[in-house]
Amino acid sequence: MNVLLIGSGGRENAFAWKLAQSKKLNTLFVCPGNAGTLQFATNVNIAESDFEEIKKFVIKNVIKMVLVGPEGPLVNGIYDFFKEDTQLSNIPVIGPSKIGAQLEGSKDFSKQFMIRHSIPTASYGTFTKEQLPEALDFLVKFNPPYVIKADGLAAGKGVVILNNLKDAKVELTEMLVNAKFGNASSKVVIEEFLKGIELSVFVLTDGKNYKILPSAKDYKRIGEGDTGLNTGGMGAVSPVPFADETFLKKVEERVIIPTVEGLRKENVEYKGFIFIGLMNCGGEPYVIEYNCRMGDPETEVVVPRIKSDLLELFEAVGNQTLNEIQVELDERIAVTVMLVSAGYPGDFEKEKIITGTENVKQSLVFHAGTKIEGKDLVTNGGRVMAITSFGDTIEEAIGLSMKNAELINFDNKYYRKDIGNDLIKL
Ligand code: AMP
Ligand code: GLY
Numbered sequence: 001m002n003v004l005l006i007g008s009g010g011r012e013n014a015f016a017w018k019l020a021q022s023k024k025l026n027t028l029f030v031c032p033g034n035a036g037t038l039q040f041a042t043n044v045n046i047a048e049s050d051f052e053e054i055k056k057f058v059i060k061n062v063i064k065m066v067l068v069g070p071e072g073p074l075v076n077g078i079y080d081f082f083k084e085d086t087q088l089s090n091i092p093v094i095g096p097s098k099i100g101a102q103l104e105g106s107k108d109f110s111k112q113f114m115i116r117h118s119i120p121t122a123s124y125g126t127f128t129k130e131q132l133p134e135a136l137d138f139l140v141k142f143n144p145p146y147v148i149k150a151d152g153l154a155a156g157k158g159v160v161i162l163n164n165l166k167d168a169k170v171e172l173t174e175m176l177v178n179a180k181f182g183n184a185s186s187k188v189v190i191e192e193f194l195k196g197i198e199l200s201v202f203v204l205t206d207g208k209n210y211k212i213l214p215s216a217k218d219y220k221r222i223g224e225g226d227t228g229l230n231t232g233g234m235g236a237v238s239p240v241p242f243a244d245e246t247f248l249k250k251v252e253e254r255v256i257i258p259t260v261e262g263l264r265k266e267n268v269e270y271k272g273f274i275f276i277g278l279m280n281c282g283g284e285p286y287v288i289e290y291n292c293r294m295g296d297p298e299t300e301v302v303v304p305r306i307k308s309d310l311l312e313l314f315e316a317v318g319n320q321t322l323n324e325i326q327v328e329l330d331e332r333i334a335v336t337v338m339l340v341s342a343g344y345p346g347d348f349e350k351e352k353i354i355t356g357t358e359n360v361k362q363s364l365v366f367h368a369g370t371k372i373e374g375k376d377l378v379t380n381g382g383r384v385m386a387i388t389s390f391g392d393t394i395e396e397a398i399g400l401s402m403k404n405a406e407l408i409n410f411d412n413k414y415y416r417k418d419i420g421n422d423l424i425k426l
Contacts, residue, residue: 002062003311005030005041006048006078007069010338010368010386011296014303015067015310016040017366022311029061035377036367036385048073051081059087065314068095068272071293075105075153079269092318095272096292100263103274103290107149107158107189110290117262119255121287124191126151129176138190139168145193148172152184156232161193194288196281199240200295201251202302203260203274204313209322210260211313212252214305214329215243216298217423222345224418231345232383235337235401235419237394238301242280242423251278251285259290271317300366300386301334335397335420336388337405338368342412344382352379352410363404364388379410394420 013036020040033043046053077098082088102109108126127135146168150158158181162168175185202213216238222228263270275291307328316322341348354377369381387405391397398420
């Protein structure tokens with residue numbers, strides 16, 4: 001079958017690499033894609049937000065399935081756009097409906113959902129601009145650090161954690177009154193700080209059944225030792241050693257089942273990935289956030305560990321027959337390390353020539369911000385490439401990714417050399 005994949009990052013390159021291995025795939029198209037997806041697919045120059053153009057393309061190219069990588073088109077209702085169009089309604093879109101995507105699109109929505117279904121999460125309050133005095137009073141009830149979240153999508157920057165009350169009050173006012181994150185902070189969530197170790201669990205659901213995919217830990221800060229600014233993610237490891245069977249059982253019973261059941265009971269159509277950001281607080285799982293898609297760079301370690309045919313899994317999602325399928329996993333450890341442009345996550349230069357990818361033989365190279373310019377492969381984003389390696393031990397996987405990261409060059413390349421080190425002795 002012909003498949004359209006929407007997105008342009010390392011996540012989409014990993015999906016494209018995996019889908020290209022499916023016996024069921026005829027032609028893969030990626031919109032808009034990157035230089036990496038070109039190895040497996042035809043890139044299509046249509047904006048992710050241009051549903052009308054996507055529709056024309058899907059009809060013309062006899063697309064039989066659409067996989068949505070990023071949250072933007074999902075929050076904007078691409079699932080519903082297909083469902084409500086008589087020419088498109090038979091084509092499965094892998095991703096939730098617009099209302100389902102609100103699990104990521106609105107922190108308040110997701111908190112209310114968790115409360116309705118008794119899913120463990122930090123206690124919280126939601127406030128609008130008109131409620132600033134109440135919000136300031138509410139803040140005082142918590143001990144530091146203070147966690148303040150813009151309700152809407154804010155390009156991964158909408159969560160601020162502050163150590164003292166004075167700064168927290170300033171931040172709260174900035175968000176609510178001075179619209180620091182634009183419309184996204186017209187509402188804010190203030191919540192209890194959870195102390196523990198973070199990890200992410202990924203679920204694929206067809207709305208009735210679900211499959212738990214490998215867990216992963218990502219490294220969000222730019223600097224080694226988890227210092228400096230937040231990024232989209234500088235590396236990831238799967239599986240997570242501290243997510244043992246006992247812990248994952250609690251996650252399944254207290255979080256995954258009530259989430260899938262809750263969506264079903266509320267008639268929220270959801271046929272796609274649920275990315276559950278968790279805090280392990282002394283062995284007890286608490287949900288920090290939901291995302292309505294796979295993570296990036298988590299996909300670059302989770303997807304390579306799935307041995308089963310991904311397209312078959314997606315077909316089962318579309319038909320609501322996931323219960324009939326077994327997901328086979330690679331038991332080895334996967335580690336990915338992101339090569340980024342100097343300056344990222346702040347301003348960075350693009351169009352730096354990239355060399356050496358052909359020398360990488362022992363790792364998978366997933367492109368993120370890359371493009372072809374004339375005959376050259378050049379940088380085209382902050383996060384440039386993810387280098388994924390397998391190992392029987394975490395040390396082995398880290399070692400391979402570090403060694404192969406060195407073989408690729410572009411001006412002022414930067415990567416964290418401590419990805420996974422905190423997990424070695426666990
Ligand atoms: P989010 O965008 O909701 O994933 O939040 C970004 C990051 O802020 C998370 O990955 C956590 O490290 C941190 N965070 C969010 N909420 C809390 C919380 N209630 N307690 C502690 N850390 C949090
Ligand atoms: N790596 C975090 C995310 O994809 O949201």
